[in-house]
Amino acid sequence: MILRTAAGVPLRHALALSASLLGLAATTAQAQDAPAPPPVTETVADTEMAKPTPPPPDAVFPPVEPIIEDEEFEKAIPPISAENDPELDVPLESIAEFERRQATKAVSEGEAAPGSEPAPTPALADGDAVEAIGDAPINDVELAKPLPPLENFNAEPVEFAEPEFADESAKVTYTVQVNGLAPADDSTDADLADLFGDLSALYDGDGEAANAAMVRARLTADADLMRRVLASEGYYDARVDTRLDRGVGGDGQGGGRANGAATPATAPAGGTTPDTTPRQRRPLTAIIDVVPGQRYTLADIIIDAAPTVPPTLIKDNFPLAIGEPIVAQRVQGAEAAIALKLPEEGYPFATVGQRDILLDGATGDGVYTLPVDIGPRSRFGGFETTGKLAFDVEHVELLARFKRGELYDSRKADDLRQALVATGLFATVSVEPQKTGDSAGDDTEYVTMLVTQEAGPPRTLAASAGYGTGEGIRLEGSWTHRNLFPPEGALIVRGIAGTQEQALGVTFRRSNAGRRDRTFELIAEASRSDYNAFEALTGRVGARVSRESTPIWQKKLTYAYGLDLIATSEDDYDFLLADRTRSVYYIAGLTGQLGIDRSDNLLNPTKGFRVTGLLQPEGSLSGRFSPYARARIDVSGYYPVTDSIVLAGRVRVGSILGASRENLAPSRRFYAGGGGSVRGFGYQQLGPKDPNNDPIGGRSVNEAAVEARYRFGNYGIVGFVDAGQVYRGSTPTFSNLRYGVGIGGRFYTNFGPMRLDIATPIDRQPGEGRVSVYVSIGQAF
Incomplete structure (x- = not known):
C-alpha cells in the first residue's frame, strides 16, 4: 500500500523530494559560510547503483536530430581576444602587490588609520610572500614563537563558576509541596491529601531520584494523578499546574529554571555567608499548584428500570441521595449494591448499565441516570453438570442448601460453590444460573443451576x-x-x-x-x-x-x-x-x-x-x-x-x-x-x-x-x-x-x-x- 500526502504525492516520493531539498539547503549554506568540504568518495555500492543499465549489443537506436546546428551555435558565441578585452593581456599581480593595493584602498575609504602604512608582508624561508592569518597582526610576538614540544604541552581544563544544571545524570534529592488544598481540619481535603499521598510517585520515591529528569517524570505523573483524585471527589473543573524549583541563596528556597547555571551569590551586608553550594547539589522542590474549582452535586437521580417485587426494591437499596457530592467511590458502591441485591431477591440475570451524569457548569449540578435491566424474576429449578467430573449431579444436589421452587438467592448459589470448593477435589468449579423459560407461576420462571467442574489432582x-x-x-x-x-x-x-x-x-x-x-x-x-x-x-x-x-x-x-x-x-x-x-x-x-x-x-x-x-x-x-x-x-x-x-x-x-x-x-x-x-x-x-x-x-x-x-x-x-x-x-x-x-x-x-x-x-x-x-x-x- 502506498500512503499519500495531502498534495497527492506518494509518501515515499515526497520523502525523497524533502531529502533532496534539505541536501540542497545544506550545500548552499556550506558554500556561503564554510570552507569547501573535502571531496566525497563514493563507495562501490553507491557507484554501481548510479550506473545506468547498458543496452544490449544488438540494440538499434533511431537517429536523433540536433536541437541547433553547430555552425549556428559557433556564430552565437562572441570572439575572445585582446581587442575585445584589453585586460586579457595584463600580467597577473603577485599576492603581496594585491595585499598592498587592498590596504591602500582601505585607508582611502576610511577603513584604516590615516597615515598608517600597509603592513609588511612576512616571508617564508624561501622568500615567498604569504597572506596574513585571519585578523591576527603579522608582527604578533606570540605567533613568532616556536611551538613547544608535544611532551611538554600542558592542557588545563576550563573551569566554570559552578556545574551546569543540565547534567541529568547526577543523583538529586527533592521535597514535595502541594498548594491549594484546604487545611488539614477540612475532612474532605484531608482525605484527598491522604489518597494522593498513598498513590503519589513523588512521595513513594522518599525524596531521592537518580536524576532531575526522573523527578520531572514523577511530577508529571503526579499531576495526572491529582486531576484524577480531584475528579473522583466531584471536582471536574480542577486546574493543576506544576513546576520544579531549585533553592537559590542562603535559605535554599529560591526558584530557578529547569536548565541553566546560577549566578554566584555575594555576601550580604550583614556578613552572613552566602550559600555557595552549587545549584546542581541543592535539593529540588516539586511543586503542585491546585485550584479545585467548584464541587458538583447530585441534582437528580433517575433509575431507568422495570418494576420490581417489591416495588421499592431498588430505591431502598440505592444509597445515593440528591444533594450529596458526586464522589466516584460512592457512585460505584451504589451501583455495586444494586448489582448484588437484585440477584439476592430473585433476579439472577439483573445487569447494571452504563451510567450517564450530565453536568451543568453554571450551577454545579449533576443529573445522574442509571439504566438497570432486571431480567426475569426466577426460582430454583434443577441441576446440570459438565466438564471433567469429580462426582455426578446427584451428589451436587446433595450439597445444595435450597430446594426446587424456592425464590432464587445468589447467596445460596455462592454457598453451593463454596461447599464444592471445600471438597478439595476441583482445580476450578463454577455455579451459574441458566434460563429455561419454564413458568414457575407468580410471574416467575425456573432456572437450572449449571455446575462446571474441572477435577483437580486427587x-x-x-x-x-x-x-x-x-x-x-x-x-x-x-x-x-x-x-x-x-x-x-x-x-x-x-x-x-x-x-x-x-x-x-x-x-x-x-x-x-x-x-x-x-x-x-x-x-x-x-x-x-x-x-x-x-x-x-x-x-x-x-x-x-x-x-x-x-x-x-x-x-x-x-x-x-x-x-x-x-x-x-x-x-x-x-x-x-x-x-x-x-x-x-x-x-x-x-x-x-x-x-x-x-x-x-x-x-x-x-x-x-x-x-x-x-x-x-x-x-x-x-x-x-x-x-x-x-x-x-x-x-x-x-x-x-x-x-x-x-x-x-x-x-x-x-x-x-x-x-x-x-x-x-x-x-x-x-x-x-x-x-x-x-x-x-x-x-x-x-x-x-x-x-x-x-x-x-x-x-x-x-x-x-x-x-x-x-x-x-x-x-x-x-x-x-x-x-x-x-x-x-x-x-x-x-x-x-x-x-x-x-x-x-x-x-x-x-x-x-x-x-x-x-x-x-x-x-x-x-x-x-x-x-x-x-x-x-x-x-x-
Whole structure:
C-alpha cells in the first residue's frame, strides 16, 4: 500500500523530494559560510547503483536530430581576444602587490588609520610572500614563537563558576509541596491529601531520584494523578499546574529554571555567608499548584428500570441521595449494591448499565441516570453438570442448601460453590444460573443451576512438625487419595515419627456422607508411646461420624460420635510392689462430642468464643466388664482490645467417674503440662508422681490460661500466664495450682500462625526444668 500526502504525492516520493531539498539547503549554506568540504568518495555500492543499465549489443537506436546546428551555435558565441578585452593581456599581480593595493584602498575609504602604512608582508624561508592569518597582526610576538614540544604541552581544563544544571545524570534529592488544598481540619481535603499521598510517585520515591529528569517524570505523573483524585471527589473543573524549583541563596528556597547555571551569590551586608553550594547539589522542590474549582452535586437521580417485587426494591437499596457530592467511590458502591441485591431477591440475570451524569457548569449540578435491566424474576429449578467430573449431579444436589421452587438467592448459589470448593477435589468449579423459560407461576420462571467442574489432582502429600519440652520432636506425614471411592471416598495413610511417639494408621473417610457436612470414618492404627508417665504399645480400630470445622469451612456447630476398640500393653508403677509392672488392657468405648464455635477464625481467632464438651463412656474387657466415664469441657474466649491487641483466655475441667486410678490404663488417665496444656512444665509433668518423680496421672484435671496477643504486620508477640493441676480423685479441687509464665513469637502465614513459646514455672520444684520451649502451628488455643 502506498500512503499519500495531502498534495497527492506518494509518501515515499515526497520523502525523497524533502531529502533532496534539505541536501540542497545544506550545500548552499556550506558554500556561503564554510570552507569547501573535502571531496566525497563514493563507495562501490553507491557507484554501481548510479550506473545506468547498458543496452544490449544488438540494440538499434533511431537517429536523433540536433536541437541547433553547430555552425549556428559557433556564430552565437562572441570572439575572445585582446581587442575585445584589453585586460586579457595584463600580467597577473603577485599576492603581496594585491595585499598592498587592498590596504591602500582601505585607508582611502576610511577603513584604516590615516597615515598608517600597509603592513609588511612576512616571508617564508624561501622568500615567498604569504597572506596574513585571519585578523591576527603579522608582527604578533606570540605567533613568532616556536611551538613547544608535544611532551611538554600542558592542557588545563576550563573551569566554570559552578556545574551546569543540565547534567541529568547526577543523583538529586527533592521535597514535595502541594498548594491549594484546604487545611488539614477540612475532612474532605484531608482525605484527598491522604489518597494522593498513598498513590503519589513523588512521595513513594522518599525524596531521592537518580536524576532531575526522573523527578520531572514523577511530577508529571503526579499531576495526572491529582486531576484524577480531584475528579473522583466531584471536582471536574480542577486546574493543576506544576513546576520544579531549585533553592537559590542562603535559605535554599529560591526558584530557578529547569536548565541553566546560577549566578554566584555575594555576601550580604550583614556578613552572613552566602550559600555557595552549587545549584546542581541543592535539593529540588516539586511543586503542585491546585485550584479545585467548584464541587458538583447530585441534582437528580433517575433509575431507568422495570418494576420490581417489591416495588421499592431498588430505591431502598440505592444509597445515593440528591444533594450529596458526586464522589466516584460512592457512585460505584451504589451501583455495586444494586448489582448484588437484585440477584439476592430473585433476579439472577439483573445487569447494571452504563451510567450517564450530565453536568451543568453554571450551577454545579449533576443529573445522574442509571439504566438497570432486571431480567426475569426466577426460582430454583434443577441441576446440570459438565466438564471433567469429580462426582455426578446427584451428589451436587446433595450439597445444595435450597430446594426446587424456592425464590432464587445468589447467596445460596455462592454457598453451593463454596461447599464444592471445600471438597478439595476441583482445580476450578463454577455455579451459574441458566434460563429455561419454564413458568414457575407468580410471574416467575425456573432456572437450572449449571455446575462446571474441572477435577483437580486427587492425591495429596502433607507433613507437619512440632517440638515441645518433654515430648520432643514430632514429625507427622500423610498420603491421601481424596476420591478413591467416589463420591468423596478418601483413603488416608498416616504416620508419626517422633522422639517419644511413633504411629502408623489407615483411615477410610467418606465426606458429605448421605448429607452435607457429615463425615464417616473407619480407622485402624498402631502406635508406640514412650513417656515418663508410661510406655505403651497400642492397637486401635474405630468408627466415627462427625461434623467438624476445617480451615476452609468453619462451622458454628460441630459434633462427633463413634465407637473405639483398644488393645494396649502399658507399664505402670505398682505401689505394692514398689516397681513398674506391665499390664494388657482391652477397652471398648463410645465417644460423644459437641462443640459451639462463635469465633471469627479457626487457627487465629480474634473475637468470639468456643465451647466443647466431650463424654466417653468406656469399659475394661479384661475379666469382668468394668464401666466408667471420662468427661471434659473446654471453654475459650477472645476479645479485641484494639485492632492489634487481643486478649484470649481458656478454662478446662475434666473428670473420670466409675473407676479407681489403679484400674485405669495409664493412657486413659488425665495429665497436664506441655504446649497444649500448662506451659512452663514438661509434657504430662503435673499431678501425682511416683517415688521416682515420674507422673502417674489422675482422675480429674483443671487448667486455665490468659494471653495478650499483639500483632504487627506478619509478626506478633504473646505474653501468657498458664495454671493447672491434676488430682487423684474424680473431682477437681482447684487447689495447689501450679503456674507458668512466658512469652511467645508468632509468624502469620496465609494458612495460620507459626508459634514459638518459651515459658518457665513459678516456684519451680526439684526435677522441673527452668525453661520449656514449644514450637507448633496455630495459636495455643
